Amino acid sequence: xxxxxxxxxxxxxxxxxxxxxxxxxxxxxxxxxxxxxxxxxxxxxxxxxxxxxxxxxxxxxxxxxxxxxxxxxxxxxxxxxxxxxxxxxxxxxxxxxxxxxxxxxxxxxxxxxxxxxxxxxxxxxxxxxxxxxxxxxxxxxxxxxxxxxxxxxxxxxxxxxxxxxxxxxxxxxxxxxxxxxxxxxxxxxxxxxxxxxxxxxxxxxxxxxxxxxxxxxxxxxxxxxxxxxxxxxxxxxxxxxxxxxxxxxxxxxxxxxxxxxxxxxxxxxxxxxxxxxxxxxxxxxxxxxxxxxxxxxxxxxxxxxxxxxxxxxxxxxxxxxxxxxxxxxxx
Numbered sequence: 001x002x003x004x005x006x007x008x009x010x011x012x013x014x015x016x017x018x019x020x021x022x023x024x025x026x027x028x029x030x031x032x033x034x035x036x037x038x039x040x041x042x043x044x045x046x047x048x049x050x051x052x053x054x055x056x057x058x059x060x061x062x063x064x065x066x067x068x069x070x071x072x073x074x075x076x077x078x079x080x081x082x083x084x085x086x087x088x089x090x091x092x093x094x095x096x097x098x099x100x101x102x103x104x105x106x107x108x109x110x111x112x113x114x115x116x117x118x119x120x121x122x123x124x125x126x127x128x129x130x131x132x133x134x135x136x137x138x139x140x141x142x143x144x145x146x147x148x149x150x151x152x153x154x155x156x157x158x159x160x161x162x163x164x165x166x167x168x169x170x171x172x173x174x175x176x177x178x179x180x181x182x183x184x185x186x187x188x189x190x191x192x193x194x195x196x197x198x199x200x201x202x203x204x205x206x207x208x209x210x211x212x213x214x215x216x217x218x219x220x221x222x223x224x225x226x227x228x229x230x231x232x233x234x235x236x237x238x239x240x241x242x243x244x245x246x247x248x249x250x251x252x253x254x255x256x257x258x259x260x261x262x263x264x265x266x267x268x269x270x271x272x273x274x275x276x277x278x279x280x281x282x283x284x285x286x287x288x289x290x291x292x293x294x295x296x297x298x299x300x301x302x303x304x305x306x307x308x309x310x311x312x313x314x315x316x317x318x319x320x321x322x323x324x325x326x327x328x329x330x331x
Contacts, residue, residue, distance in 0.1 A: 002322050003030040003064055005091075007057060007082055008071035010034035010045055012180045013096055016311040017069060018042060022050050024315070024329030026322075030065045033057045057082065066322060067092040069314055074098055074209070080118045083142065087121075092321050093142045094314045100125035100144035101213050111212050127217065128317045130326065131155060131262055137320045145317065146213075148309030149175055149226060152237035152301040153214045155265060156287050160241065161218055163255040167242040167295065171220050175237040176227040178276075180306055201227045233306050234276035239299040249291045256287065263327050264308060264316070274302040283312045283330050 004021065008014045009032035021027050029052060037045055038056040045054075057078065062068070068086050072079050074097045086093050100122050102108045108116045116122050126140040127133055129151070137143055146154070153173050160166050176199075203209075204225040211224050229236075243252070249270070259265040264283045268274055274286035279302045288300040303309045312330055319326050 001028045002026060002066045002324075003028055004318070005030045005060055005062070005065050005068040006032040006071060007060070007068060008033065008035075008073075008096075009042065009052070009054060010037050011071055011073075012306055013310040014069075014071040015042070015046055015048075016306045017071060017314065018050060018052055019048070020307075020311055020315050020329060022052075026324055026328060027318075031055055031060045033060050062086060062089045062091050065089075065091050067094065067318055069093075069318075070095045070097070071311075072097060080121070083121060084118070087141055092140070094128065094145055094317055094321075095125075095142070096145045096310065096314065098144075098147060098209060098213065100142065101127060101147065101216075103127075103216060107212050107216070111209065128313065129154065129217070130313075130316050130320060131259065131265060132158065132217070134320060134326075137317050138323075140321060143314075143317050143321065145310065145314045147210045148235055148303065148305040149177065149208070149210045149224075149237070150213045150217065151285065151309050151313070152235050152303055153222065153224075153239065154217045155259075155285055156237075156239055156299045156301045157218045157220065157241075159255040159258045160243075160252065161220065162258065163251070165243050165247050165251060165255060166220070167244050169221070169242060170223050171218075172223045172225075172240040173214070173237055174225050174227070174240075175235060176229045177235045177305060178229050178231040178233040180233045196230055198230060199227060201225055231276070233304055234280045235303050235305045235309060236274070236276055237301045239301070241297050241299060243295050243297065245295060247295065249289065249297070252289055252291075252297060256289075264330075273300045276302055278302060279308075280304050281307070283308045283316075 034054040042052040125142045128143040128145040256267045268288045273288035285303045290298040
């Protein structure tokens with residue numbers, strides 16, 4: 001049995017991660033930390049039968065641990081010391097924040113308005129998207145777990161970029177996310193009274209922090225408009241693409257053949273588009289293709305932001321890093 005630790009277990013992604021690891025046949029949880037709930041059990045916070053003790057980060061013992069997950073918010077000051085301590089102890093790391101996702105340090109500085117806090121760690125990090133970087137993840141010591149919005153952009157666009165089907169010019173991506181995507185910390189915009197029976201856009205155009213991640217992995221110029229749905233979980237992204245002259249719907253669909261053996265990517269039959277209910281609670285990312293007119297297509301991608309978009313994706317990478325079958329504990 002592999003032994004893993006979790007920093008930040010009381011958040012939405014931490015809780016989802018514990019549920020996945022609790023049923024994983026080849027893993028046991030060595031420790032789980034929670035800053036405000038140390039000394040309690042997970043069942044004191046969530047209605048679950050999983051009686052996982054929660055400890056302070058200072059009480060976490062890395063001895064005998066194979067891998068840790070850092071499920072902490074973006075810009076958490078203690079993240080870098082935790083990651084460095086784990087790597088120094090020979091423990092592998094999967095980080096859920098966007099700290100290590102951007103390869104180019106100048107891009108990081110431009111978007112985050114500060115220099116990278118640990119450039120040497122960034123250079124060692126591997127982007128945590130198994131469909132693109134499976135073999136690199138197997139050998140990695142530090143993996144930057146993919147963002148949930150970027151997942152619904154990168155995986156639909158990658159095959160079309162690889163097949164050289166896209167015309168020059170920006171790709172417009174219109175995404176809608178459930179409120180769990182904002183995390184469990186208190187925020188006015190995710191209060192029930194602010195989200196119920198309404199629908200709102202935010203960080204539209206070229207301002208969202210996940211945009212450079214999408215452009216890095218696709219090589220495309222992207223205009224991104226995220227929206228907040230009055231639901232708990234799930235992301236639906238609509239992508240508007242223009243193709244080179246003569247590209248047919250059959251060519252677009254054929255490009256997705258690169259995912260034929262992928263366990264968690266589904267291209268829907270012609271004429272069908274995915275809905276949140278098709279993917280919520282699963283590891284599947286579903287993609288639909290809709291031709292509009294010559295040279296113009298609409299792609300629709302759906303994913304559960306807490307599973308394939310976060311915790312399940314991390315377990316998929318963990319399986320690779322620890323030499324296990326990639327789908328273990330995820331089907």
